[in-house]
Amino acid sequence: MVIKVQDDNLTSLTACAVVDLLERGDVTPLDCLDALEARAAAVDGTVNALPIxxxxxxxxxxxxxxxxxxxxxxxxxxxxxxxxxxTEVAGVRTTYGSPIFADYVPETSDILVETIEAEGGLIYAKSNTPEFGAGGNTFNEVFGATLNPWNTELSAAGSSGGAAVALATGTAWVAQGSDLGGSLRNPASFCGVVGLRPSPGRVASSPGAKIDHLLGVNGPMGRTVEDTALLLDAMTGESPADPLSLPRTESFLSWARSGWRPARVAFSADLGITPVDPEVASICRAAASRFTDIGVIVEEAHPDLSEAHDTFQVLRAMSFAVSYAGLLESHRSKMKPEVSWNIEQGLKYSMADVVRAENQRAALFRRMNSFFDSYDLLLCPATIVAAYPAGERYVRECAGHTFSNYIEWLAIAYAVSLTAAPALSLPCGFTRDGRPVGLQIVGRTRTEGRVLAGARALEEILELRGTTPIDPRSPDARTLSS
Structure with missing residues (x-):
């Protein structure tokens, strides 16, 4: 007999709980879609997370x-x-957040979408993103801005901002996103949910102009660590159409539930490369220190990542030039200035610049890999600030330091991206005025299982699971429910 669960109760459940109901036949996939459609009608008009x-x-x-x-x-x-x-979904409008593709409807789906659908996932919406995923604030000229539900005057970060807000407001149980310079981790931190950047190749996707691209990856988001692991399991698998893809060899949900604990972890407030808001640093340090409650040794340390800024700026710009130089030539007037600037920077760099950046990246990878000979996990803030005003295009200043461009403030995330390490943003506390803060948990490349298990252990200690979903809150009405 099918047990009817009320829509509001259903959307507040974890993804794992809903899948259990689905597998028992206590609810149907149609019940889930009805519940999400009702929830989206009630709240998404305020935050603009799912415009399609x-x-x-x-x-x-x-x-x-x-x-x-x-x-x-x-x-x-x-x-x-x-x-x-x-990410393209067959028969569904896919804009890339750009006026250039405002009316584009692809005929075929990305490999990633096909993988999720083969595992019983139902694609019901597209989540908002900045143009071509560029920048840590989700706004574009097609759909406008996505707003942070904890305070609708604030940014949801980016570029997977729509995905994070959908999770935080209960219009999604899990969500797919992508991450080059922190685009899964930054919005997860700002919105009080979990975002995991997997190792390159873990999630197969349709290659773009650069088929061996290692910086950008697809990954899962959820309200809890287990939910995030559940979606990662459904996203993984080898595909002959993606030359970097890895075979599915283990269950990450089983890893998250395994009870594995790290023996020794390192904490760094800034990875030695960036200013960090003192309150954010304090919240993250306090959260990391809670590992000692279960006997884990916590020490202050980090690998040498000093070349990260130069390396990332060159390789990111090169990637933008490879992917979008043709569009810049024909559609410059339709591109936001940050995208045009990034493409032009890529076209200006010389082969000597690329050689230097690639050599530096190799050195960063080796140092990070060696670092994990001494530590099981590396902990640091997922973002250097909590959510900032939505009307500001990016963070221009932090702790007295003025940034030189629109991506430099993301260094604490993009430095990790350069090393091919899996990294997860875990809700770890709130600022005094109620903005969520995420702790970044980093592991050796291809050890997503340990990252998830370690995050699950700390999630239990911090007791912040269940903070979301929330109804969107205006500045005058918001209250902290932690």
Whole structure:
């Protein structure tokens, strides 16, 4: 007998709990879609997380999925999943946050979408992103800004800002995002949810102009560590169409539930490369120190990442030039200035600049890898500030330091990206005025299981799981529910 669960109760459950209900037949995939559609109608107009909806497509997929017996519907069993508006979904408008592609509807889906759907995921929406994913604030000329539900005057960060806000407001149980310079971790930190940047190759996706691109990866987001691991399991797997993709070899949800604990972890407030807001640093240090409650040794240390700024600026700009130089030539007037600047920087760099950056990146990788001979995990802030005003395009200053461009403030995240290490943002506390703060948990490359298990252990200690979903809060009405 199917047990009807009220929509508001259903959207407040964890993804793992909903999948359990789906696998038992206590709710149907259609029930889940109905619940999300009602929730989105109630709250998304305030925050603008999911500007493109495709519920009818999702219901058609649900009908086909429900023809299979229970237990044969994949790891997600009919759980709905929103896709970031940088990733193509067949028959669904995909804008990349750019006026250039405002009306583009692809005929085929990205490998990643096909993988999720093969595991029983139902694609029902596209989540908002800045143009081409550029920048740590989710706004664009097609759909406007996505607002932080903890205070709707604040930024949701980016570039997976729509995904994070959907999770925080209960219009998603899990969400797909992508991360080059922190685009999964930054919005997770600002919105009080979990975001995991996996190792390159862990999640197969359709290659772009640069088929061996190691900096940008796709990954999962969730309200809890277990939910995030659940979606990672559904996203992983080898594909011959992605030359970097890795075979599926283990269950990351099982890892998250394994009870594994690190023996020794390192904490760094700034990785030696960036200013950090003192309150954010203090919150993260206090959270990291709680590992001692379960007998873990916590020491202050970090690898040498001193070349990270120069390396990332060159390699990111080169990537933008490879991907978008043709569009700059034909559509400059439709591009936001930060994107144009990044493409032009890439075209200006010389081969000597690229050689230097690649050599530096190799050195950064080796140092990070050696660092994990001494420590099981590295902990640091996921972002250097808590959420800032949505009307500011990016963070221009922190702790007395003025940044030279729109991405330099993201260094604490992009330095880790350069090393191919998996990294997770875990909610770890709130500022005095109620803004969430995320702790970044980093592991040796291809050790997502340990990162998830360590994060799950700290999540239990900090007791912040269940803080979301929330209704969007205006500055006058917000209250802290931690």
């Amino acid at each position: 909806l495709c519920f009818e497509r999702a219901r058609e997929h649900a009908g086909r999925l429900m023809q299979r017996p229970l237990g044969k519907r994949g790891r997600l069993a009919g759980l709905p999943v929103p896709i970031k508006d940088l």
